[in-house]
Amino acid sequence: MGSDAKLLANRIKVWRAEKNLTQEELARRIGVSRKTINTIERGVFVPSTIIALKLAREFGCAVEKVFELVE
Amino acid sequence: MPQTTDQVLARRRVLLIAFLIGWAAWYGFFVAQQTGLYGNLPPLAGGLAALTGILGWLVFAVAMVKILRFRQRYKDDPEARAALDDELARDQNRRASLFGVYVLIFTQVALVLAGDRLELSAAQGAHVSIFLGVASIMGAALWLDMRE
Numbered sequence: 487m488g489s490d491a492k493l494l495a496n497r498i499k500v501w502r503a504e505k506n507l508t509q510e511e512l513a514r515r516i517g518v519s520r521k522t523i524n525t526i527e528r529g530v531f532v533p534s535t536i537i538a539l540k541l542a543r544e545f546g547c548a549v550e551k552v553f554e555l556v557e
Numbered sequence: 558m559p560q561t562t563d564q565v566l567a568r569r570r571v572l573l574i575a576f577l578i579g580w581a582a583w584y585g586f587f588v589a590q591q592t593g594l595y596g597n598l599p600p601l602a603g604g605l606a607a608l609t610g611i612l613g614w615l616v617f618a619v620a621m622v623k624i625l626r627f628r629q630r631y632k633d634d635p636e637a638r639a640a641l642d643d644e645l646a647r648d649q650n651r652r653a654s655l656f657g658v659y660v661l662i663f664t665q666v667a668l669v670l671a672g673d674r675l676e677l678s679a680a681q682g683a684h685v686s687i688f689l690g691v692a693s694i695m696g697a698a699l700w701l702d703m704r705e
Contacts, residue, residue, distance in 0.1 A: 510562065519562040520563050522640075525645055531648070531705070537644060
């Protein structure tokens with residue numbers, strides 16, 4: 487998990503600010519705990535494709551706009 | 558007033574810590590009895606160990622009842638249930654279980670290597686394995702829960 491996390495960057499914090507969502511609100515909408523959103527946002531936990539797509543849907547953008555591979 | 562997912566997770570963590578402490582004290586005392594360690598203790602230490610075991614059993618029993626009530630309480634709350642058993646929680650449980658498997662394998666190897674010197678029966682060895690296996694899995698799950 488640790489090495490995978492280093493390969494994945496995310497812009498969840500930026501999108502949350504744009505949509506004016508707290509971690510708790512986003513977590514409720516996605517159906518996970520706030521801690522899960524926090525660990526994804528900090529790059530500690532790599533989410534499944536399902537959660538990544540749910541996040542993208544919540545932000546109204548493509549998943550590549552939320553997550554990207556670090557080269 | 559609805560609870561936040563943090564509050565629900567914190568409540569579960571407290572219950573699991575109480576469960577683990579109570580169970581470890583009670584089952585640890587039981588293992589000490591089974592393996593003959595308890596019989597070798599001086600009277601005062603033996604009395605304290607017995608008291609710890611009894612108190613441990615009480616804490617374990619109360620924690621078990623509270624955990625069952627906790628599960629019942631959130632049975633019909635989809636948001637809380639989703640938070641309690643989401644991807645991160647399942648991933649942490651998977652890693653904790655894997656750690657427990659390694660502890661069990663190591664314990665078995667150690668018991669085999671030290672078998673003649675320890676003079677433990679198969680049943681006594683099994684109790685030691687159960688104690689270390691359950692404690693390591695629950696301990697690792699709680700540690701991951703608190704760390705991440």
